[in-house]
Amino acid sequence: MRDHFLLLAVFAFFVSLVFAVLMRDDPRAQLRLGAIMFLGFITSALVLGWLMYPLPI
Amino acid sequence: MIPGWMPPKTRTTERARVAAEPGALVLLCVVAWLVPGAGHLWLGRMQKGVIFLCAIPLMFLIGLMLEGTIFPFQFAEPLAGLAALAQFGAGLPWIFARMLDAGKGTVTAVTWEYGNTFLIVAGMLNALIVLDAFDISMGRK
Numbered sequence: 001m002r003d004h005f006l007l008l009a010v011f012a013f014f015v016s017l018v019f020a021v022l023m024r025d026d027p028r029a030q031l032r033l034g035a036i037m038f039l040g041f042i043t044s045a046l047v048l049g050w051l052m053y054p055l056p057i
Numbered sequence: 058m059i060p061g062w063m064p065p066k067t068r069t070t071e072r073a074r075v076a077a078e079p080g081a082l083v084l085l086c087v088v089a090w091l092v093p094g095a096g097h098l099w100l101g102r103m104q105k106g107v108i109f110l111c112a113i114p115l116m117f118l119i120g121l122m123l124e125g126t127i128f129p130f131q132f133a134e135p136l137a138g139l140a141a142l143a144q145f146g147a148g149l150p151w152i153f154a155r156m157l158d159a160g161k162g163t164v165t166a167v168t169w170e171y172g173n174t175f176l177i178v179a180g181m182l183n184a185l186i187v188l189d190a191f192d193i194s195m196g197r198k
Contacts (some may be wrong), residue, residue, distance in 0.1 A: 004171075007123070007168070007171045010119065011174065011175065011178070014112055014115070014178075014182075015178065015182070017108065017112055018109065018112055018182045018186070021104075021108050021109070022105075022186065027104070
């Protein structure tokens with residue numbers, strides 16, 4: 001398991017799951033918040049990755 | 058019945074009241090820390106408890122599989138000490154890992170940082186879960 005994107009997705013899944021279940025009581029609301037957080041994680045990682053691409057790191 | 062008034066969740070409220078006694082409250086927090094999700098199961102929040110019970114140990118296990126390090130409590134290096142504190146939050150998974158001498162970590166492994174992140178975040182999420190169980194038992198949620 002060395003695929004960075006897969007590891008990012010697995011990490012985002014677990015964190016979104018726990019936060020959604022902590023913050024909402026209704027299963028539908030949990031699913032909605034979890035999906036929003038998961039997509040937020042993935043999108044922000046991709047955007048930040050591309051923004052950092054030109055930097056000489 | 059007053060219009061618009063909803064009866065409280067009786068089972069959960071009764072359990073919460075029992076857990077609000079100081080001794081039971083301490084026990085609840087210790088159990089919730091040791092076994093992720095056990096506090097919620099105790100308080101009758103079955104769905105949440107089962108999800109936490111699966112998610113936190115699994116996250117910790119993935120961290121170990123990714124060759125992450127379980128940091129010792131050495132505060133000469135503050136960041137390593139803080140990481141050790143965060144990982145300690147995972148409860149029994151952390152205790153078992155220490156007993157089995159797992160989590161030595163391979164600094165040169167490609168996935169080492171990922172492993173550390175999984176281990177640290179699993180512990181911190183469990184700390185949040187303990188706080189949530191505490192809030193429920195105090196009748197705040």
